Amino acid sequence: MTRLRFIAAAVVVLLAGVAMFAPRAVEAQAATVRVSGSITSGTEGMTVSDQVKVRLIILEGAKVLDAVSATVSGGRYTATAPLVAGRVLVPHASFEGVDYFGEAIPLTDTMREATRDFRVYGTTHEAPALAIASSTITVVAINRDEAKMGLLREDLVANPSDRVYLGDASGVTLRIPAPTGTLEATGDNPEGEFKFERGVITTSTPIRPGKLTSIVTRYVVGYDRNADQYGLRLTAPLTAERLSVRVPQGYARSIKPEAGAKQAPDERLAGQGEAEVLQVVQSTGTVRPGGGIVVNLVGLSQATPQSNPLTERRGAALASLLALAIVGGGTLATWRWRARTA
Numbered sequence: 001m002t003r004l005r006f007i008a009a010a011v012v013v014l015l016a017g018v019a020m021f022a023p024r025a026v027e028a029q030a031a032t033v034r035v036s037g038s039i040t041s042g043t044e045g046m047t048v049s050d051q052v053k054v055r056l057i058i059l060e061g062a063k064v065l066d067a068v069s070a071t072v073s074g075g076r077y078t079a080t081a082p083l084v085a086g087r088v089l090v091p092h093a094s095f096e097g098v099d100y101f102g103e104a105i106p107l108t109d110t111m112r113e114a115t116r117d118f119r120v121y122g123t124t125h126e127a128p129a130l131a132i133a134s135s136t137i138t139v140v141a142i143n144r145d146e147a148k149m150g151l152l153r154e155d156l157v158a159n160p161s162d163r164v165y166l167g168d169a170s171g172v173t174l175r176i177p178a179p180t181g182t183l184e185a186t187g188d189n190p191e192g193e194f195k196f197e198r199g200v201i202t203t204s205t206p207i208r209p210g211k212l213t214s215i216v217t218r219y220v221v222g223y224d225r226n227a228d229q230y231g232l233r234l235t236a237p238l239t240a241e242r243l244s245v246r247v248p249q250g251y252a253r254s255i256k257p258e259a260g261a262k263q264a265p266d267e268r269l270a271g272q273g274e275a276e277v278l279q280v281v282q283s284t285g286t287v288r289p290g291g292g293i294v295v296n297l298v299g300l301s302q303a304t305p306q307s308n309p310l311t312e313r314r315g316a317a318l319a320s321l322l323a324l325a326i327v328g329g330g331t332l333a334t335w336r337w338r339a340r341t342a
Helices: 003-018 313-341
Strands: 030-042 053-060 062-071 071-073 077-083 090-096 097-099 114-115 118-120 122-124 129-141 148-158 163-165 175-176 182-187 194-197 202-203 214-224 229-235 243-248 255-256 261-268 277-283 292-298
Touching: 030 090, 030 129, 053 077, 062 077, 090 118, 097 118, 097 163, 129 229, 148 175, 148 229, 175 214, 182 194, 182 202, 202 214, 229 243, 243 261, 255 261, 255 277, 261 292
Parallel strands: 030 114, 030 118, 122 163, 129 243
Antiparallel strands: 030 077, 053 062, 053 090, 071 077, 090 097, 129 148, 148 214, 175 202, 182 214, 194 202, 229 292, 243 277, 255 292, 261 277
């Protein structure tokens, strides 16, 4: 994915968080808004030079209208943009090939100044002692006619160093073992590339320090219709603090955790009905690289009101809700990790 496509995709994500707060757009005015802030180094011994590039991306609705370059000097930046109520400014910095986005700025008639600071890091190709705070796989769809399931996985990766890890000599930052029977696999991180071969997904997603990096991958797996069950294995590519598998009620007659895993309390999504209840299995402790948990899904062919959620409208909506549930679980893991390392 090109750098431009990544920036556009990242901006779309930011829009989701500001759309409900942005006032209605009005005609352009002569007034301007000044955005400024500091640029500090998070890497020991590294001085942030004036080579850092900062700009303000101007959005109107979902459309990128323009970008205004900022003046950078002495660890600070300043930029001025037209003040049009309803538009949104997204501060964007680039340093050593890594992108940083500041909190979006919804413009109002009375706004004249805003402050957004950046903290940037040096980069490295030497692998730090990466670890996983949480890995979660959720079954998001099942097609019983074709004996296939859709899975969504999120790995929250901790980088204890003070540099952004850009991968080994080939640019790979993480290798994720795919579940048994995977037919197709890809990833969702806009700034990373993904490749699936020989049962492993590799990604070039930068692993950042200072916060957990979320890496999201998707899978279509096949299972034996005659056996009427599937052993879903979640494998840790790094030392993992916790592994979790989530299965909606109604997708299988029962779920049976194998050794090293235990049943956890169900989780309920927004909505009504048993399909919005997730049955959860978790690891019983820290998992070493190459280790994992196995959950047997038994009775996949059971007769339920659910025929083909991969294509039906309700199934598509449910898959979206389950995808959001992954983000929710990841947020909790992030809070726990930050509290432990603070």
